[in-house]
Amino acid sequence: xxxxxxxxxxxxxxxxxxxxxxxxxxxxxxxxxxxxxxxxxxxxxxxxxxxxxxxxxxxxxxxxxxxxxxxxxxxxxxxxxxxxxxxxxxxxxxxxxxxxxxxxxxxxxxxxxxxxxxxxxxxxxxxxxxxxxxxxxxxxxxxxxxxxxxxxxxxxxxxxxxxxxxxxxxxxxxxxxxxxxxxxxxxxxxxxxxxxxxxxxxxxxxxxxxxxxxxxxxxxxxxxxxxxxxxxxxxxxxxxxxxxxxxxxxxxxxxxxxxxxxxxxxxxxxxxxxxxxxxxxxxxxxxxxxxxxxxxxxxxxxxxxxxxxxxxxxxxxxxxxxxxxxxxxxxxxxxxxxxxxxxxxxxxxxxxxxxxxxxxxxxxxxxxxxxxxxxxx
Numbered sequence: 001x002x003x004x005x006x007x008x009x010x011x012x013x014x015x016x017x018x019x020x021x022x023x024x025x026x027x028x029x030x031x032x033x034x035x036x037x038x039x040x041x042x043x044x045x046x047x048x049x050x051x052x053x054x055x056x057x058x059x060x061x062x063x064x065x066x067x068x069x070x071x072x073x074x075x076x077x078x079x080x081x082x083x084x085x086x087x088x089x090x091x092x093x094x095x096x097x098x099x100x101x102x103x104x105x106x107x108x109x110x111x112x113x114x115x116x117x118x119x120x121x122x123x124x125x126x127x128x129x130x131x132x133x134x135x136x137x138x139x140x141x142x143x144x145x146x147x148x149x150x151x152x153x154x155x156x157x158x159x160x161x162x163x164x165x166x167x168x169x170x171x172x173x174x175x176x177x178x179x180x181x182x183x184x185x186x187x188x189x190x191x192x193x194x195x196x197x198x199x200x201x202x203x204x205x206x207x208x209x210x211x212x213x214x215x216x217x218x219x220x221x222x223x224x225x226x227x228x229x230x231x232x233x234x235x236x237x238x239x240x241x242x243x244x245x246x247x248x249x250x251x252x253x254x255x256x257x258x259x260x261x262x263x264x265x266x267x268x269x270x271x272x273x274x275x276x277x278x279x280x281x282x283x284x285x286x287x288x289x290x291x292x293x294x295x296x297x298x299x300x301x302x303x304x305x306x307x308x309x310x311x312x313x314x315x316x317x318x319x320x321x322x323x324x325x326x327x328x329x330x331x332x333x334x335x336x337x338x339x340x341x342x343x344x345x346x347x348x349x350x351x352x353x354x355x356x357x358x359x360x361x362x363x364x365x366x367x368x369x370x371x372x373x374x375x376x377x
Contacts, residue, residue, distance in 0.1 A: 014143075016162035017079035023166060024072055025101065027350050031069075032105035034349025037198075038113045046107035049117040058120060066124035067131065070098060074132025075139075082140055091133045098129030156248035160370050164243040167358075167365045171236045172260040174358040176268040177351035180329040181225045182286040183232030183261075186359035189324045207327045214327065222285030224326045228319055229289025232359075233258065234296045235315030239362050241301060242309045250301055268351075313366050316359050 074094045081090050102125035109115035157165065174185050189206050196204040216224070237254050244250060270278035300311055 014079055016165055017076055019163055019166050021076040021080045024076055027353055030353035031350035039111050044110055046110045049119050052119060055118055055120050063124050066121050067128035070125045070128030071132035074129035075136035078133050078136030094129055094133035098126040102126055156245055157243050161243040163365050167362050168240045170354055170358060172264045174354040175261050175265040177355035181228040182281050184228045184323040185355050186320045187323045221329050225285030226288040228322050229286050230292040231315045232319040233293040235312045237297055238308050238312035242305055309366050316362055320359050
């Protein structure tokens, strides 16, 4: 009797691509409407920019940025619809989605005094989405079918790791926006102070209300940063460990994730401030936090996945509480005064979005019901 030849596994959709598409679409919204202040009607129709003449003044930087920004949108849309739609049909849908999404972003900018809707932006955004769609079609066999990358994903990561992979991949990018403390993501108190100030019509500082008359020394700020850095980094890396199988190279992936986060921090500091500020974040407090985090990870990486998940939740909650209760670092405020956003306004808006919300995305994943249902099996 001859053995039956196994049939290839049917193509399945990618949960990671669908979640990434949703996250990236929200990122575009935040970047396009940032800073979300001064909403007003100027009497112009929201779609009036469509029939306006093309702008006389534009730069190669602006055009390239608008094209590149929508390339991932087109690629992720192709991956998210695979294998339901393929070929020319999915490319047509990418074109339509690019027009609708970018057109909506530009139309709403009519009501923002700091933004100017432009038909050139619409055209370049749609071009970027179509380019992304073509690249997605060309690379779908590599990313979504039985490729070496997919085999590594199946061998190293658990079956339900798609949500967590998206969260962990976003952590290095969350370091781009300038923060007063290393790995101090989720600092909402300054934004709440600004919102309350606008509502009340007079300055309101929540830090001063919580800690009247408090004055911290440089050493005390370093200790605060040690706590925020240690718990923030440990929580992020433990989130990664929750995704990995025992056969995966744990320490290699852990260290690679940390290196990528620090590299993103250094490159952003050099680009947004000055090249000599590339390592301005490496304060005594940050160095102490990095060392403390590595010591905690050395012990926790031996524990079971449920223990790592609970520890990650605790670490992220402590980091969130600390970064929202500790007053702003005055030494960082001085450095921030040299930051000129300029052409990076939309980019900085997207970076701030990730910086503010990353801890909450991580907590959403760590507390997701999928972990409880899996524990019952």
